Amino acid sequence: MKRIGRRAKILVVVIVYFLVCLCVLLGRYAKNAEKWVVHPANQDVYQNGVPTGKGTVLSKDGTVLLTLDENGTSYAAKDALLRKATLHAVGDLNDNISTGVLKTKKAKLIGYDRINGTYSPFSLGDSVKLTIDAETSKAAYQALGNYNGAVGVYNYLTGEIICMVSKPSYDPMDPPDLDGDSYKGVYINRVVNGVYTPGSVFKLITSAAAIDTIDDIYDQTFTCRGGIEINGEWIACTGNHGEISFEEALAKSCNAAFAEISNQVGKETLLNYVQDAGVNNQFSISGIKTSKGNFGLSKADEVGLAWAGIGQYTDMVNPMQFLIYMGAIANGGTAVTPYYVDSTAKLLNQVKLGSKENRMLSQDTADQLKKLMRNNVESEYGDSRFDGLSICGKTGTAEVDDGRPHAWFVGFSDDPSVPLAFVVVVENGGSGTGTAIPVAQATLKAAAKAVE
Numbered sequence: 001m002k003r004i005g006r007r008a009k010i011l012v013v014v015i016v017y018f019l020v021c022l023c024v025l026l027g028r029y030a031k032n033a034e035k036w037v038v039h040p041a042n043q044d045v046y047q048n049g050v051p052t053g054k055g056t057v058l059s060k061d062g063t064v065l066l067t068l069d070e071n072g073t074s075y076a077a078k079d080a081l082l083r084k085a086t087l088h089a090v091g092d093l094n095d096n097i098s099t100g101v102l103k104t105k106k107a108k109l110i111g112y113d114r115i116n117g118t119y120s121p122f123s124l125g126d127s128v129k130l131t132i133d134a135e136t137s138k139a140a141y142q143a144l145g146n147y148n149g150a151v152g153v154y155n156y157l158t159g160e161i162i163c164m165v166s167k168p169s170y171d172p173m174d175p176p177d178l179d180g181d182s183y184k185g186v187y188i189n190r191v192v193n194g195v196y197t198p199g200s201v202f203k204l205i206t207s208a209a210a211i212d213t214i215d216d217i218y219d220q221t222f223t224c225r226g227g228i229e230i231n232g233e234w235i236a237c238t239g240n241h242g243e244i245s246f247e248e249a250l251a252k253s254c255n256a257a258f259a260e261i262s263n264q265v266g267k268e269t270l271l272n273y274v275q276d277a278g279v280n281n282q283f284s285i286s287g288i289k290t291s292k293g294n295f296g297l298s299k300a301d302e303v304g305l306a307w308a309g310i311g312q313y314t315d316m317v318n319p320m321q322f323l324i325y326m327g328a329i330a331n332g333g334t335a336v337t338p339y340y341v342d343s344t345a346k347l348l349n350q351v352k353l354g355s356k357e358n359r360m361l362s363q364d365t366a367d368q369l370k371k372l373m374r375n376n377v378e379s380e381y382g383d384s385r386f387d388g389l390s391i392c393g394k395t396g397t398a399e400v401d402d403g404r405p406h407a408w409f410v411g412f413s414d415d416p417s418v419p420l421a422f423v424v425v426v427e428n429g430g431s432g433t434g435t436a437i438p439v440a441q442a443t444l445k446a447a448a449k450a451v452e
C-alpha cells in the first residue's frame, strides 16, 4: 500500500509539472506567436527577405497602396509621388520605418491568425485600412518642394489622421542610395517622432497661461522698440511694434511683449501650462509612441524665461503633440487622440472626447485662444488664402543653430463641417508666413475635400 501511495504521489507531481509546462508554453505562444510568425527567418512567410501573404493596405479613399501575395509584397500605388508621400504610414520592406503598417500590422497582412496560423485554407489575409487620404498626402508632399519637414492634418472630432507626410522620403519601388546627407533620418516619421525648436507657435501656450493668470492681460500695453531690454540683455524682435496690446502682440508675434508676458506669468505657472499642453509627454498613436518634447526652466533666469516663453531657449516640441494641442483648442479644451489605422479607435476616441483626463485647457481659455488665433489670420495672414475655411492659426519662425530658421504654421478650421487641425514644419524653410503657410494652404485645400 505504501509503495502504491508513493507512486501515486510521484504521478501527481509529474502531472502537475506537465500542466505547468503546458501553461508556460501556451502563455509564451499567446504572447509571442505573432512575433515568431513574422520573423524574417520564417521561410513559410518570407521569400528572399520579402514578406508574402494575402493582405492589402488601403488609403482612406480606397486607393490600394500595398498588396501581399504568394510572390511577395508590392507597392500598388501607381504614381511615385503617392508612394513617397505615404511611405512613412505604409512602411518599407526591411522594417526600418517604425510607424509603417507593414511593420506594425504584419501578422494581419500575411494572413496569420492565432487559431489557424498561416496555413488555413480559409485565411484570406486581411486588409489594413488607413485613415490617410491619398490626394491630401500628395498635395502636402508636393507643397514642401525641396524642403524636408512634417505635415500633419487630423479630424479633431473623430481623431482620424488625414495626412502624415514626412520628408525626406523615397520611392520604395526605386530606392536611391540612402546613405547621402540628403536622406539623413529618412526612416524617421517626423510627424510622430520629429522634435523641433518651436519658435513663435509656442506663444500659444504662453498665451494660455497669460489669459488665465494675468487679470488685466487684455488691458495692458507693451512697448516694443525692435526688442526689449531684460536684465541688461537685449531680446530682439523681428519688427519695431511700438505700443502694442496682447491681441496685437500675438498676431504680430512680438518678442518684446512676450518677453514681458513670460516674466509676468512666471516660471512655475508656465511650466504647468507646458505640462498641460503635453510638451513633455508621449502619446500613443495607433500603438506608436510619439517622441517627447523638452521644456525645462531649472537654470533659466529672467532672460531665459523670456526666450522660453517665446519658443526659443532650450524648448523642443513634437509636431504630433502640437497637432493634438490644436485639436484641444478647437474642441473647447479637450483633445481627441489621433490615429491612422482604421479600427474601433474611432468609437473609443469619440467616447474619450470631453473626458477630464484629456483636458489640456479650460473651455473658456480654449475659446479665447480660438478668437485670438482667428484674429491672427484675419488681421495678419490673410483669410482669403484659405477658401472660406475659417482658419485659426499661428505662425512660427524658429531660430536654429544650423542654417535658416524652421518655418511653422499650426491651427485648425473653426468650421464644424470641416473639422481639421493641422501642423506644418518646414525645416530651414525661413519664415512661417512665407514658407509654411503656403504648404498649409495646399494641404488644407485637398484635406477639406477628403472630409466632405
Ligand SMILES: [Zn+2]
Pocket (backbone or CB within 6 Å): 224, 225, 226, 227, 237, 238, 239, 240, 241, 242, 253, 254, 255, 256, 257
Ligand atoms: Zn515687437
